[in-house]
Amino acid sequence: MTATMTRPAQAASASPQGVSLTLDGVTYRYGRGRPGLGPVTLHVQPGEFLCVVGPSGSGKSTLLSLLAGFLRPQAGEIRLGDTPVTGPDPRLTLVQQEPALFPWRTVTGNVAFGLERRRFPRAERDARVQETLRLVGLEGYGPRRVHQLSGGQRQRVSLARALAVQPRLLLLDEPFSALDDRTRTVLADELLGIWWERKVTVVFVTHNLEEALALGQRVVALRGGEVALDAPARELSVGRLREMLEG
Ligand SMILES: Nc1ncnc2c1ncn2[C@@H]1O[C@H](COP(=O)(O)OP(=O)(O)OP(=O)(O)O)[C@@H](O)[C@H]1O
Numbered sequence: 001m002t003a004t005m006t007r008p009a010q011a012a013s014a015s016p017q018g019v020s021l022t023l024d025g026v027t028y029r030y031g032r033g034r035p036g037l038g039p040v041t042l043h044v045q046p047g048e049f050l051c052v053v054g055p056s057g058s059g060k061s062t063l064l065s066l067l068a069g070f071l072r073p074q075a076g077e078i079r080l081g082d083t084p085v086t087g088p089d090p091r092l093t094l095v096q097q098e099p100a101l102f103p104w105r106t107v108t109g110n111v112a113f114g115l116e117r118r119r120f121p122r123a124e125r126d127a128r129v130q131e132t133l134r135l136v137g138l139e140g141y142g143p144r145r146v147h148q149l150s151g152g153q154r155q156r157v158s159l160a161r162a163l164a165v166q167p168r169l170l171l172l173d174e175p176f177s178a179l180d181d182r183t184r185t186v187l188a189d190e191l192l193g194i195w196w197e198r199k200v201t202v203v204f205v206t207h208n209l210e211e212a213l214a215l216g217q218r219v220v221a222l223r224g225g226e227v228a229l230d231a232p233a234r235e236l237s238v239g240r241l242r243e244m245l246e247g
Contacts, residue, residue: 017047017166017168017198017199017200018046018047018048018168018169018199018200018201018202019046019080019081019091019168019169019201020043020044020045020046020079020080020081020201021042021043021044021067021078021079021080021169021201021203022042022043022044022077022078022079023040023041023042023043023066023076023077023078024041024076024077024078024079025038025039025040025041025075025076025077026038026039026040026041026066026073026075026076026077026078027039027040027073027074027075027076028062028066028071028073028074029074034224034225035225036059036062036225037059037062037063037066037222037225038059038073038075038076038225038226039075039076039226040059040063040076040225040226040227041076041227042220042227042230044201044203045201046168046201047199047200047201048201048202048217048218049192049195049201049202049204049215049216049217049218050201050202050203050204050216050217050218050219050220051204051205051206051211051212051213051215051216051218051219051220051233052203052204052205052206052212052219052220052221052222053205053206053207053208053209053212053219053220053221053222053241053245054221054222054223054228054245055223055245055246056207058222058223058224058225058245059222059224059225059226060173060205060222061173061205062225063205063222064094064171064173064203064205066078067085067092067169067171067203068088068092068094068171069085069086069087069088069089070088072086072087080092080168080169090118090165091167091168091169092167092168092169092170092171093114093161093162093163093165093167093169093170093171094162094171094172094173095155095158095159095162095170095171095172095173095175096158096173096174096175097173097174097175097177097178098178099154099155099157099158100158101146101154101157101158101161102146103145103146103147105145105146106142106143106144106145106146107133107138107141107142107143107144107145107146107149107157108129108133108142108143110146110157110160110161111129111132111133111142111157111160111161111164112125112126112129112164113161114161114162114164114165115128115129115164115165118165128164128166129142129160129164130142132160132163132164133160135160135163135194135197136156136157136159136160136163136190136194137156137190138153138156138157138160141153141157150183151178151179151183152179152183152186152187155175155176155178155179155187156187158175159175159187159191159194163194163198163200166198167200168200168201169200169201169202169203170195170200170201170202170203171203171205172191172202172203172204172205173205174205174206174207175187175191175204176188176206176211177206177207177208184211188211188214188215191215192215204216209238209241209242210238212233212241213233213236213237213238213241216233217232217233218230218231218232218233219231219232219233219236219241221241221244221245223244223245228244228245229241229244
């Protein structure tokens with residue numbers, strides 16, 4: 001990443017919309033060998049912005065799949081607030097590396113998708129779509145088709161779709177890695193603004209150590225499915241993180 005990002009100085013403060021996230025001895029095994037993840041114990045505060053880094057195969061995707069409720073841990077428990085996560089949970093949404101948008105729908109249709117599924121009344125749905133498009137800088141793009149958009153704009157739509165339902169936990173899986181450096185920096189900066197405005201809890205997975213340090217209040221590094229490091233971003237450097245991950 002080339003340009004600098006300006007992180008709001010403080011954690012999201014008064015009455016965050018975000019919910020706390022707790023992993024208590026969470027373990028997931030794909031087969032008989034070593035666990036793909038775990039055991040992992042971790043607590044994320046409401047409104048906190050956590051970045052998760054780690055080399056290929058360290059368990060990042062497994063962690064997100066568990067948080068999203070796509071996988072169920074064989075041991076331990078995941079909780080949002082006080083409630084265990086036992087499957088896909090309406091309080092959280094996931095933004096993936098490749099925006100999985102519906103090409104036959106307009107931008108509005110894509111952003112409205114989650115609201116339709118949750119049976120929001122038409123007027124509220126329309127208002128939320130407009131508000132969310134403004135939030136991601138796509139005001140006026142509603143009638144466009146997805147194929148008329150750039151990669152960065154498509155990822156904005158994906159982010160808008162995730163935000164429109166006003167999640168209390170936002171999961172992001174390498175959301176900017178397919179974008180060029182400049183677009184990546186602009187979107188990362190905007191994500192920070194959105195986090196600040198919405199006060200949502202964020203878990204952001206990335207390979208990019210600079211991105212993790214620029215965005216996260218706190219960084220967790222996974223190695224071999226376990227937490228190798230968990231520290232405030234301000235106490236870390238790219239060099240220290242690299243050493244930890246390679247060591
Ligand atoms: N479907 C699967 N079947 C068997 N083992 C798997 C499966 N998916 C992941 N694993 C194993 O679980 C471990 C963690 O993988 P995971 O995909 O979570 O890592 P990752 O950090 O997301 O990697 P990457 O950055 O390459 O996406 C690895 O050892 C991997 O080989």
